[in-house]
Amino acid sequence: xxxxxxxxxxxxxxxxxxxxxxxxxxxxxxxxxxxxxxxxxxxxxxxxxxxxxxxxxxxxxxxxxxxxxxxxxxxxxxxxxxxxxxxxxxxxxxxxxxxxxxxxxxxxxxxxx
Amino acid sequence: xxxxxxxxxxxxxxxxxxxxxxxxxxxxxxxxxxxxxxxxxxxxxxxxxxxxxxxxxxxxxxxxxxxxxxxxxxxxxxxxxxxxxxxxxxxxxxxxxxxxxxxxxxxxxxxxxxxxxxxxxxxxxxxxxxxxxxxxxxxxxxxxxxxxxxxxxxxxxxxxxxxxxxxxxxxxxxxxxxxxxxxxxxxxxxxxxxxxxxxxxxxxx
Numbered sequence: 475x476x477x478x479x480x481x482x483x484x485x486x487x488x489x490x491x492x493x494x495x496x497x498x499x500x501x502x503x504x505x506x507x508x509x510x511x512x513x514x515x516x517x518x519x520x521x522x523x524x525x526x527x528x529x530x531x532x533x534x535x536x537x538x539x540x541x542x543x544x545x546x547x548x549x550x551x552x553x554x555x556x557x558x559x560x561x562x563x564x565x566x567x568x569x570x571x572x573x574x575x576x577x578x579x580x581x582x583x584x585x586x587x
Numbered sequence: 588x589x590x591x592x593x594x595x596x597x598x599x600x601x602x603x604x605x606x607x608x609x610x611x612x613x614x615x616x617x618x619x620x621x622x623x624x625x626x627x628x629x630x631x632x633x634x635x636x637x638x639x640x641x642x643x644x645x646x647x648x649x650x651x652x653x654x655x656x657x658x659x660x661x662x663x664x665x666x667x668x669x670x671x672x673x674x675x676x677x678x679x680x681x682x683x684x685x686x687x688x689x690x691x692x693x694x695x696x697x698x699x700x701x702x703x704x705x706x707x708x709x710x711x712x713x714x715x716x717x718x719x720x721x722x723x724x725x726x727x728x729x730x731x732x733x734x735x736x737x738x739x740x741x742x743x744x745x746x747x748x749x750x751x752x753x754x755x756x757x758x759x760x761x762x763x764x765x766x767x768x769x770x771x772x773x774x775x776x777x778x779x780x781x782x783x784x785x786x787x788x789x790x791x792x
Contacts (some may be wrong), residue, residue: 487769488677495670501663509650509791519792526787536774537669546606547619554623558630565638 494536499531611766618770622777625743629781632739633788636732647724649790653733654708661704662786668697669779678754679768684758687768691755694775698748705741709734735791740778740785747778 508521535541540548609615640646671693678686712733716723722730754771757763 490732491670491673491677496668498666499663500667505787505791506655506659509655522787522791526784529783533669533776533780533783537673537779538773544608547616550608550619550623554626554630557627558634561634562637565634568638568642572723 489536489541491536494532498529498532501525612770614766614770615773622773625777626781629739629784632736633784636736637790639728639730639732643726643728645725647722647729647790652724652729653790654711655790657704657708658790659715661701662782664697664701664704665779665782668694668701669776671697672775676765676768676772679758679765684685684761687758689756691751691758691768695748695751695755698744698751698775698778702741702744702748705737706743709737736785740781743778743781746774748772750774 505522505525508518508525511518511521534551538551540551609619671690675687675690675694678690714728717730717733719731719734721727750771754763754768757767
């Protein structure tokens with residue numbers, strides 16, 4: 475095994491993985507608690523997405539060692555997040571029931587010969 | 588024209604220059620690019636799920652229909668398997684082959700248990716009448732999106748378990764080392780990361 479080169483981040487101090495897994499577990503328990511909170515659905519949604527993104531970023535930073543990689547690699551890793559956020563906005567008109575029903579009930583276009 | 592003819596034969600089998608992004612390995616850079624592309628596949632599926640759900644007035648509340656306690660435990664299991672994966676990498680860095688194999692085995696067991704629980708969940712839901720084309724709870728697209736999203740992720744877990752098994756065997760033979768374990772780990776942590784998002788969007792929201 476020793477004949478293989480070790481990673482660029484092999485030289486840094488190892489993160490406290492037990493602390494990371496503990497925080498991830500606590501955040502998961504919090505997520506389940508948030509679902510049953512007597513607050514508006516929108517607030518629950520914002521809290522859940524925030525908690526999920528925090529967990530995902532923690533996995534990428536500490537378990538995938540993105541924190542110790544070059545910034546350009548982090549850019550490659552972050553590109554899908556940017557594109558998918560844009561995609562959600564691009565799909566927004568298609569997912570709007572009012573907009574769709576307005577289209578379907580619109581007066582038919584008159585064709586002139 | 589014939590560029591090949593101008594290449595110095597003495598350099599024909601030379602190693603390519605190191606990548607400035609991941610100086611230690613081209614394989615690692617390749618895995619990161621693959622994971623970015625794969626993340627966009629999941630992003631497309633999740634964005635489509637959001638659009639369909641928002642459009643459907645009778646979408647069931649997932650937390651009332653799907654078993655959250657089981658999937659919460661599945662989430663915990665994947666998080667723990669990510670932990671055993673980094674411990675395998677840590678042991679590999681120290682040259683501890685036995686430790687590497689042990690932690691890789693534990694990671695495989697975590698992934699296999701996850702798949703078993705998912706199979707149990709699917710069977711239970713299918714018995715309740717949830718299929719790709721319909722379900723008794725509301726919009727038929729609920730079942731469609733549920734099976735496609737969790738199934739696509741499940742295929743990734745299965746691929747990860749096979750990949751980890753190959754890595755374990757190669758470590759046992761002494762053919763693979765730190766670099767290969769790190770690349771395998773990147774894939775496995777990605778599977779965990781995606782599940783964190785699927786769990787929130789499909790089960791909790």
